[in-house]
Amino acid sequence: MALFDAIIWLALFFVIWASTYFLVSELRSRRIARLPPGPYPIPIIGNILNVGQKPHESFAKLSKIYGPLMSLKLGSKRTVVVSSPTIASEVLQKYDQLFSGRAVANAVQALDHDKASIVFLPASSQWRNLRKICKEQLFSLQKLDASQGSRREKLQELCDYLQRCSVSRKIVNVSDAAFTTSLNLISRSLFSVDFANYDSNSSQELKGIVWGIMKNVGAPNLADYFPVLQMIDPQGIRRRITFYMQRLFAIFDDVIDERLQVRGTSETKKNDLLEGLLDHSIKNESEFCRNDLKHLLLDLFLAGTETASVTVEWAMAELLRSPDKIANIRAELKEVIGKKEGVQESDISRLPYLQAVIKETFRLHPPAPLLIPHKADEDVEINGFIVPKNTEVLVNVWASGRDPTMWSNPENFEPERFLGSDIIDVRGQHFELIPFGAGRRICPGLPLGYRMVHLMLASFIYNIDWKLEDGMKPEDLDMEEKFGLTVQRAWPLKAIPVKLRLQYIAI
Incomplete structure (x- = not known):
């Protein structure tokens, strides 16, 4: 027993000594490096326990204690969280070039996606070339105007579906209807084909794939906190991502093969992104091969639908x-x-209340609450603190959107706050509201996404009255979230369209 007691006391002494040494080392390194303030880390695991199931909410609470520029130690990884528009402008505007790198999660390395992704590549010549291709082939004003007819057709199909549900008094799963619409809008732009019909199994399957990728990419991953575990993939996150990506790549391969056959037998060319990418690939096969094409399509497909x-x-x-x-x-x-x-795309500028509703939705429910992680390419001084080279930088736009020092009644849904002469935009110039990011890493699909969300919402509302199912009161509607790279509703929204006059909603 004496030997056993001695071992227990020795182990306890070692734990106390190791903890003290770790904390003293952390304090010394913070003083020397002038790191931003933050909670003191637990030995080995650091601040992992502070992350929680909803990191954007956990970080927002911590920022109220430690400030809008906060340092965390997640395992062996140093992370800095930005939680105010002022600091966000420093990171994404003043020092944009120094923070243009990407912190690449282990999950994103599935199928070497990080080496070909417009989202996760460093700001290199390869990345600039991909952005140029996207702008010229899909997101330029000329291309967007030329593809209005296709989007008009897809939105009319949504209106027809809602009308049928109104006649039959059928409950509409708004989540599924919105996903099917955005799925076909983006698949038409990319491939000139529809991927799903309303209430179809194919739509549900693709929705499961897309959310599977988003959920796992955004999930806290031990392999990121402790790189020694990357080969083991202890939570199976990378394996699941690989599975979902392979399923999407199989779909893309079928579409590409079919298009190549058509190109070989017909002189008529499609006016979509795939056609432009195939032309570019043939001319520049050494720098843009079929594999690169599929990874680019994956990024655009995920962002455009979700x-x-x-x-x-x-x-x-x-x-x-x-x-x-x-x-x-x-x-x-x-x-x-x-x-x-019906509503034309040119009408959006003359619909200030509709725009205000979208802005207020972005404020309360930004689709990517922490944006895509940035990385410091050099040591950078901000507000007297040093953000060390290779540090992951998260911009918590969810926290900025609910900051009571920036917004009155921040928890309330009040679109009226965006009406008037002092206009706040969402295109990366006003850092109070940057759902698409800002600076050189701003989302390249912003021009298309902006049009899509306004016209889709108009299609759900114009000439339609809605009633919640089972006599539910509006104030009882569950607004719980589930976290991934994007934040969805925990429970899909379901309601009944109770009045629908046939009205053509066009773009």
Whole structure:
């Protein structure tokens, strides 16, 4: 027993000594390196326990204690969290070039996606070339205007579906309807084909794949905190990502093979992104091969389907909780449209209340609450603190959107705050509201995404009255979140369209 007691005391002494040594070393390194303040880390695991199931909310609470520039130690990884528009402008504007790197999670390295991804590549010549291709082939004003007819057709299909549900008094899963619409909008732009029909199994399958990728990429991963575990993949996150990516790549391969066969037998060319990418690949095969093409399509497909549908579902949920506000949008739509066939893309600028609703949705429910992680390419001094080279930098736009020093009644859904002469935009110039990011790493799909969310929401509202299922009261609607790279509603929004006059909603 004496020997056993001695071993216990020796082990206890070692733990105390190791903990003390770790904390003293951490304090010394913070003083020497002038790191931003933050909670003191537990030996070995650091601040992992502070992350929680909803990191954006956990970081927001911690920032109230340690400030808008906060340092965390997640295992062996140093992370700095930015939680205010002022500091965000320093990171994404003043020192944009120094923070243009990407912190690449282990999950993103599945199938070497990080080596070909426009999202995760460093700001290199390869990255600039991919952005140039996207702008010229898909996101330029000329290309967007030329593809209006295709989007008009997809939105009319949404209106027809909602009308059928209204006649049959069928409950509409707003989440599924929004996803199917955004899925077909982006698949038409990329491939000139529809990937799903409303209430189809194919839509549900693709939604499961997309959310599977988003959920696992955004999940806290021990392999990121302790790089020695990367080969083991203890949580199976990378294996799941690989599985989902392979399923999407199989779909892309089928579409590409079919297009190549058509190109070989017909002189008629499609006016979509795939056609432009195939032309570019043939001319520049050494720098843009089929594998690069698939990885680019993966990025565009995920971003184009997920963020738009999530934003529209959150907007609908907030509006159904505020019947007076949904009435305001409907009245504005009728006033602006008048006797025209429907809403045009050029009408968006003349629909300030609709724009305000989208902005307020972005403020309360940014689709990517921590944006895509940045990385410091050099030591950078901000507000007297040093952000060391290779540090992961997270911009908590969710926290900025709910900061009571920036917004009155920050927890309330009040689109009216965005009306008036002092206009706040979402295109990366006003750091109070940057759902698409800002600076050189701003989302390249912003021009298309901006059009999609406004017209999709208009299609759900114009000439439609909505009723919650089972007599639920608006104030009882569950607004719980589930976290991934994007933040979805924990429970899909379901409601009944109770009145629907056939009205053509165009782009």
